[in-house]
Amino acid sequence: MMITMTAPFSVPIIDISPYVLGGTSDERAAVARAMDEACRTVGFIQVVGHGIPAEAADGLASAIDSFFSQALAEKKAYVAPIGINRGYTAPKSEQLSLSLGVESANRMNDFFEAFNIGADPSYYPDYDGELPSGDYSENIWPANVPGFRECVNRWFDEAGALARIMTRIFADALSLPKDFFVGYTDHSLDVLRLNNYALPPGDITLDGELIGMGEHTDFGIVTLLWADRVRGLQVLGRDGSWNDVLPAPGAMLVNLGDLTNRWTNERWKSTLHRVKPPIVNGAIERRRSAAYFHDGNIDAVISALPGCVEPGDEPLYPPITVGQHIFGKLNGSRNLVSNAVGTEREAARVKAAGSE
Template identity: 65%
Template sequence: MTFQVPVIDIAPYVAGGSAEERAAVARAIDAACSEVGFIQILGHGIDPVVQRGLADALDEFFALDLETKKTFRTPPGVNRGYSAPKSESLSLSLGVESASRMNDFFEAFNVGAAQSDYPGVELDAENYAENLWPVSAAPGFQPRVQAYFAEAKRVANTMTDIFADALGLPAGFFDAFTGHSLDVLRMNNYALPPGTVDLDGELTGMGEHTDYGIVTVLWADQVRGLQVLGADGSWNDVSPADGALLINLGDLTARWTNERWMSTLHRVKPPIVDGTIERRRSAAFFHDGDVDAVIATLPSCVSAEHPNLYEPVTVGEHIAAKLAGSRAGVSNAGAAREAARVLAAAAR
């Protein structure tokens, strides 16, 4: 069977569709989340001008010299600022010990929801760190990224509205878990200067991993590289259709649904053309939930045939273990189920 990522038009939830139209979208989302875990969405309502602005912002920052970019680094525990090539290993977020060196060659810049975005809420400074903007080095970066961040957040909230309907939950169910959500936009650049990577070796743009939170909204170039693990253990190339955003589920949604919906493993393998790495850009908006929210399996997803697979966990505990793997090189011992899928795929 050919692997396909379903294309779903969510306009009825964005532009005021009828109850019947919204129900049809919810059914399609339920099927996609159950069978694939990745979705392409149309009708999301993000202006192409805002998307082009994001692409221009990435170009402006990543064109800077490496030493300048490194001045915007933060400690591993702070999910903000610049990550240099080969400073991370996403596979370690799953506890896969074979990925014991920091070898992912992408570079990235992270911005996220800060303490100042949630006035009146007492939040810790590490999880809700203020952003580090390259104001003088890349003056067009901040306004363009902030414009896209706001739109991606709106799309993520729309997706959780659809999720509630698809799972038969009360309208607004996810609002109680996302009032001060740990939202992060990670902008990625897959390219390296000549001579900095051995093209004869096994290259990893971004190692195999699941996303950590509730839902991810991904903007990406139409360039090969993203690969998704199919149910048969095969890796499959995925590229967005014209005008589409890619949506995938995070670990917290898999926990909530007792794996009725799956947090799908994916990776980035570098496209190489005429002996050089073809540049690829992407920007992943991670909608992760409130740091103190407790995620426990939905009772409707537990039965005699499907016993509960997960103990309750706070969003903060779960995210901290994942980031300690990817950014600080500490293997995550709490991701045994995801790691088993990685190792099974590698054995094929």
């Protein structure tokens, strides 16, 4: 097991191979302790020893390049109906800060473009309940991008397996039964979002208010992020400063979502982050990423874990279902309707952070 921290602000690097390859109980306990410390203090982690082959990442990068290199009109053919979290999202269509109930004034919407796939009913053949078709929609696949579906599906499967390893580590770190999260994720509302940060020359006037993706917290249990080693991702430090984060070679960035923040009664934080890709010679330097959101079962009720609330205290958040929580978040970022579903504490963090 390895944990590495450097510099005043840093994202810890944790070797999780004892959980991937079958280490000793002492080795797994050391990983769990390191994970608890990282989740308490930073909320972002870089994991190595995760077991995802390099060729899977190479295939993902190739698929991202192939799809986003198309003309805008071709990509817009894959825009899904409102309320369906699949397919293509054009630049300047979203404002992530609204997912926290915060209006970002005096700047355009986030300029990234994206393509989403997610878990449909075929991913859970053993589940005998009814999955809402709008939330577990069939995926939209581009017809003219050879190999895209195969490469993206492979990454979806690899990332999904790693997400479940992460929740196994979380259970140990929180002194929960090792299968605690299984009952909350056996038909998890998981989504993979491919992101591209670039704009054609002359499309906008570059200025200090340009935001690739506005300040936000992720919505669900845990997010796994593959990203280029290009500056842009910024994470809010405990001192209120915004800090650039580059993934270490071969590492996966992992961060906690709001549901884990609620579950742990803020013992573990869903950390604010944003994307501001650098401007080089008057143009935005291209940056790619792929975020796998492990959000939990749509009908699961999330309430504070007993061990995370002091005797005599009340939980900081009321119980909420995964579906209610995710709907409020997406209604903010996608439909540009400020989220009012229990976001008071989250919105306060955004406002306290400021913009610099």
